Amino acid sequence: MIPLSVPHIFGNEAKYVQECIETGWVSSAGAYVTRFEEAIAEYTGAKYAVACMNGTAGLHLSLRLLDVERDDLIICPNITFIATLNSVTYACARPLLVDVDPKTWQMDMDLLEAKLASDTYQEGEHIYLKSTKQRIAAIMPVHVLGNIGDLDKLMSISAKYNLPIIEDSTESLGSFYKGKHTGTFGKLGVFSFNGNKILTTGGGGMIVTDDEELAKRGKHLSTQAKVSANEYIHDEVGYNYRLVNVLAAIGVAQMENFEIVLKRKHEIDAFYKSELQGVGDIQFQDVLEDVKPNFWLCTIKTDKMRGLLKHLNDSKIISRPFWMPMNQLEMFKGDPYFSTTDNSAAIYESCLSIPSSSNLTDEQLKTVVKAIKQVY
Ligand SMILES: Cc1ncc(COP(=O)(O)O)c(C=O)c1O
Known part of the structure; x- marks a missing residue:
């Protein structure tokens, strides 16, 4: 049998996991989680990284960080893995689907630009879809198969319509546009380390951003929004989304190779x-x-x-x-x-x-x- 895309484990993975088990640091409180965040931030050139249990959780958390509201529209490519749209649905928003370019198979930016000009209207700071009157809250491009579309055009659309970008970079660790790593163009970028990805922790994800406040709030929300280390006081509805040390240990070893x-x-x-x-x-x-x-x-x-x-x-x-x-x-x-x-x-x-x-x-x-x- 010749597999499609399986993990390639040949470094310090077992050694670091063994260390987690022997020291008892298996949960999300362990030091490998921070080390893995630092390694991904350094490699991608992002200022901050927030480790999550998987890429889907990272995308959901990113939508929450941008204060997406019920029935908002999130622009997504029509060709993507279901998790992109699932995260939109978890955030109580809906997708605004965009067809893809026939050659690169990435979201068609020319089509998006033309349709935004003809099918939307502006009210205050926001734009709305004429046909449904829903607010368009963000763009979630996907770097399908690790390839990348016309990001210059995407950035100019984002600026023109005041639409923040969350890059679904789950498939694109190691992909660069004009020398800059994917995930670092938008307000937030999200990577996946599931079993079939180029780097795997078995299951895992990472949000990257240059915005300190978003990074801080992301980590806070991913740990049940707990305000104090020693007491059970929470200031908003959070999630149990933080990556655990055993998996982060695998990630640190994978990054080395x-x-x-x-x-x-x-x-x-x-x-x-x-x-x-x-x-x-x-x-x-x-x-x-x-x-x-x-x-x-x-x-x-x-x-x-x-x-x-x-x-x-x-x-x-x-x-x-x-x-x-x-x-x-x-x-x-x-x-x-x-x-x-x-x-x-x-x-x-x-x-x-x-x-x-x-x-x-x-x-x-x-x-x-x-x-x-x-x-x-
Ligand atoms: C395009 C895309 N988006 C989102 C995800 C979700 O990542 P995860 O499986 O880590 O939740 C994946 C990978 O599975 C993906 O390929």
């Missing part, structure tokens, strides 16, 4: 491109000139997607179709969707992710390529 993993991801992407570009109708995601992606999960586009998917999975080469577009899911069918040609549907029908774990051997990669070529 992150450059090795990232390099291997780049090699895997380059190998697949050199072998598969030009085979049948296979296409890869376009990467904009200013973007240096992490190549977390290699995904190809082909009209033979369904047949290829079956052939690979039958050959025990684990592959997966893309996420069903959010506007097609029952829970979000009624939400507004900015689109002219529904590129999302076409991408969903033709994309599949192929084995991309950083611990795959060259032999395994050749086996994957050979199996793919059999279909063409």
